[in-house]
Amino acid sequence: MNRAMVRFLLSKLLIIEAGLLLVPLVISVIYQEDWSIKLSILYTIGLLLCLGGLGSWSKPQNHHIYTKEGMLIVALCWVFWSFFGALPFVFSGQIPSIIDAFFEVSSGFTTTGATILPDVSVLSHSLLFWRSFTHLIGGMGVLVFALAIMSNSKNGHHEVMRAEVPGPVFGKVVAKLKNTAQILYFIYMGMFLVFTLILWLCGMPLFDSIITAMGGAGTGGFGVYNDSIAHYNNPLITYVVAFGVMLFGINFNLYYLILMRKFKLFFKDTELRLYLGIILVATIVIILNVSHLYTNINQTVSFSFFQVTNVITTTGFGITDLTAWPLLAQFILLLLMFLGGSAGSTAGGFKVIRALIISKIVKNEVLRTLYPRRIMSLHIGENIIDKETQHSVLKYLAIYIIMFVCLLFCLSIDHQKDFMVVVSAAASTFNNIGPMLGTAETFDIFSPFSKLLMSLAMIAGRLEIYPMLLLFLKRTWSKY
Numbered sequence: 001m002n003r004a005m006v007r008f009l010l011s012k013l014l015i016i017e018a019g020l021l022l023v024p025l026v027i028s029v030i031y032q033e034d035w036s037i038k039l040s041i042l043y044t045i046g047l048l049l050c051l052g053g054l055g056s057w058s059k060p061q062n063h064h065i066y067t068k069e070g071m072l073i074v075a076l077c078w079v080f081w082s083f084f085g086a087l088p089f090v091f092s093g094q095i096p097s098i099i100d101a102f103f104e105v106s107s108g109f110t111t112t113g114a115t116i117l118p119d120v121s122v123l124s125h126s127l128l129f130w131r132s133f134t135h136l137i138g139g140m141g142v143l144v145f146a147l148a149i150m151s152n153s154k155n156g157h158h159e160v161m162r163a164e165v166p167g168p169v170f171g172k173v174v175a176k177l178k179n180t181a182q183i184l185y186f187i188y189m190g191m192f193l194v195f196t197l198i199l200w201l202c203g204m205p206l207f208d209s210i211i212t213a214m215g216g217a218g219t220g221g222f223g224v225y226n227d228s229i230a231h232y233n234n235p236l237i238t239y240v241v242a243f244g245v246m247l248f249g250i251n252f253n254l255y256y257l258i259l260m261r262k263f264k265l266f267f268k269d270t271e272l273r274l275y276l277g278i279i280l281v282a283t284i285v286i287i288l289n290v291s292h293l294y295t296n297i298n299q300t301v302s303f304s305f306f307q308v309t310n311v312i313t314t315t316g317f318g319i320t321d322l323t324a325w326p327l328l329a330q331f332i333l334l335l336l337m338f339l340g341g342s343a344g345s346t347a348g349g350f351k352v353i354r355a356l357i358i359s360k361i362v363k364n365e366v367l368r369t370l371y372p373r374r375i376m377s378l379h380i381g382e383n384i385i386d387k388e389t390q391h392s393v394l395k396y397l398a399i400y401i402i403m404f405v406c407l408l409f410c411l412s413i414d415h416q417k418d419f420m421v422v423v424s425a426a427a428s429t430f431n432n433i434g435p436m437l438g439t440a441e442t443f444d445i446f447s448p449f450s451k452l453l454m455s456l457a458m459i460a461g462r463l464e465i466y467p468m469l470l471l472f473l474k475r476t477w478s479k480y
Contacts, residue, residue, distance in 0.1 A: 001478065002069050004060030006076075011055025013077050017084060018048035023133060024088070028126035037124050040091035048084055068476060075467035078459045082106040085134060094123055099448045099455075106455040108134030110462035111346060113221030113316035113434030116444040116451065120226055125207070132214040132222045138462070139218030139248070139346035140188045144181050187255045188346075192217040195244050202236050212317075216244045219346045221316030221434045228318035235302055241317060242306040246279065249313035249341030270381040271353045275312075275342050278352070282332055283308045289329045312336040314348035316434025323438060330437050337427045348432030348461055350400065357385060357393045399465055404430055407457050414450045421445075429454040430461045 025041045065073070085108070086101035095101040100116045107114045108131055117123070123131065196213035200206055208224045215222045225231040229241055250272060257266045266272070286304040294300045306319045311333045322330060340349010357380065364376040378385040408426045412419075420438035425446070428436055436443070443451065460468035470476045 001072075001476075002060065002062055002064060002066070005062065005065055006069055006073055007055050008060050009065075009073050010076055010080065011052045013052075014048045014080065014084065015052035015056065017081050018045045018052065020133070020137065021045050021048070021085075021088070021130070024126040024130035027129045028124070031125040033124050033126055037088075037092050037126055040088045041126065041130075043091050044084060044087040047087070068470070071467040071470045072476060074463060075459070075471045078109060078463060079456075079471075082109050082455070082459065085109065085130070088127060088130065092124070092127065094127055097448070099451050100444070103443065103451045103455045104131065105134055106458050107429075107434070108132070108220065108222060109138035110432050110458040111135050111139050111218040111220035111314070111348065112429060112432040112458045112462075113215065113314075114428055114436075114443050114454070114458070115222070115434075116442055118226075118442050118444060120224070128224065129207075129211065132211045132220070135218030135220035135222055136192065136214040137218075139220070140185060140252070144184060183256060184252050187252055187259070188217065191247065191255075198240055198244075199237065202240055203234060204232060204237060212241065213244075215317065216241060216315060217248055217346065219245055219248050219313045219315040219341070219348070221310065221318075223317065229306070230319050235298060238302045238306050238319060242302070242309045245313045245315040245317070246309040248315075249309070249345050249347040250275065251342040251344035252346075253344050268381065271342050271356065274356055275352045278336075278339070279305075279308055279312060282312070282336060286325075286329045286332060289326050289332075293324065307333060308336065311433065312339060312347070312349075313341045313345075314431055314433040316428075318435060322435070334424065334427065334437060337424070337431050337433050340431060350397075350431070353380070354393050354396065356380065357390065358397060360385075361390055361394065396464070399469075403457075403460065403465060407453065410453055411446070411450055414447050425454070426457075429457045432458060432461050 021041055021044060025038065025045070028038050028041065082105045083102055085105040086095075086098065089095035089101040089104065090098050095104060095117070103114070103116055106112075113135075120128065192213055195216055196209050199209040199212055204212065211222070211224050212229070214220075221228070223229065223231075229238060251269070254266050254269055254272060257263075283301075283305045286308060287300055290304060291297075291300050294303070303320050306317075307322065309315070310317050310319075314337070322333065338350055339355055340351050341347025343351045343353045357378070360378050360380070364378060368374070368376060378390060404426060407430055408423065411422045411426055418438055421436055424437040425443065428434055429443075439445075443454065446454070456468065
């Protein structure tokens with residue numbers, strides 16, 4: 001293993017995080033916050049610069065990065081960024097517990113949106129901004145962001161980006177990997193700015209618009225108020241947020257097709273059609289199921305559509321009390337929690353394309369029993385899915401189920417009161433969704449051990465398990 005290159009790149013990434021912390025520092029100055037808050041950010045920046053400078057002082061002679069190194073860099077980067085990103089909360093005393101702060105920032109970077117804070121008003125403007133800023137950075141991927149701005153574009157970075165970008169198949173939109181990262185971030189930031197502008201024009205305060213747009217763009221769900229989007233009591237904002245997060249749950253490679261004016265290819269995409277179809281069907285069923293709870297039909301439609309888009313994209317903004325909804329509506333939302341958005345989007349979950357591939361594999365196996373001599377091929381649209389991809393999806397499903405059951409088992413030992421709460425907590429953190437079903441409380445109801453476990457589960461879910469699993473294998477750390 002090329003340990004020198006792992007050390008060198010991780011050090012560079014710590015320096016980048018120090019640069020990102022300058023943004024909340026500026027916010028702290030603008031709002032004339034107490035010096036204790038400014039110092040908490042400055043201390044963290046200083047620590048990151050020291051560690052990053054020491055680690056990147058000597059450049060490695062061998063710049064090659066293979067799959068093992070790529071996986072290791074990705075996993076360690078997300079853990080380190082979450083840990084050091086939590087320090088301003090601890091130093092300022094706004095979240096005194098390092099485990100609680102680590103949970104909160106892990107939730108931010110992984111765009112989960114789960115929180116241990118019963119009252120977000122305890123946070124200053126700068127740290128409230130940093131909390132949601134982690135959504136914006138982590139939405140497209142912290143390594144994709146780093147690759148877009150780093151001058152070094154060695155071929156090994158392909159392994160790093162492939163380990164981080166969600167989905168069964170990693171695809172570049174252009175030949176050069178660095179250009180791919182830059183294009184994706186250009187599209188991502190452009191959509192974020194438009195989202196912010198529209199929210200502001202709808203009557204939301206500018207600071208709130210930025211915070212909400214960061215939570216929506218990263219499909220994370222951190223907001224300004226405890227009651228989330230319900231605080232604004234504005235049907236127009238409700239629809240804008242619902243449509244906005246739905247758009248961020250679409251594969252960003254498809255938006256590149258729009259830039260290239262290949263509109264037919266965009267609308268012909270099979271995963272896109274299925275994704276939108278699932279949202280439509282789930283919304284209609286939930287509207288029919290919850291219609292008796294609301295006297296206003298517009299409220300029924302907007303609340304149903306809002307919750308469906310926020311759950312399937314694993315965003316987690318809130319608009320109403322889901323514990324009051326009928327069991328069928330909650331069950332549909334629970335299924336959407338596991339399903340997730342499109343591959344190559346900022347959404348978490350299992351991904352629509354994987355579910356589609358598995359359904360077609362099952363169909364082929366059933367047909368094989370009827371026609372044993374028939375050669376079965378698997379098509380997604382006009383593309384043939386090869387056996388290697390099919391096997392990788394099935395292996396991922398098996399590991400996904402095993403990891404989820406293990407997480408559920410550990411949480412059930414700690415929290416034995418309500419099965420629905422434990423299941424939804426495991427599903428929310430592992431699938432990067434955020435809110436729990438069955439309770440209106442925050443994740444502070446769990447023990448420090450469970451919070452730490454769910455923090456790692458959030459990172460594992462965001463990185464699609466393999467990089468985090470490799471951290472705990474002895475063979476990963478061997479020289480060969």
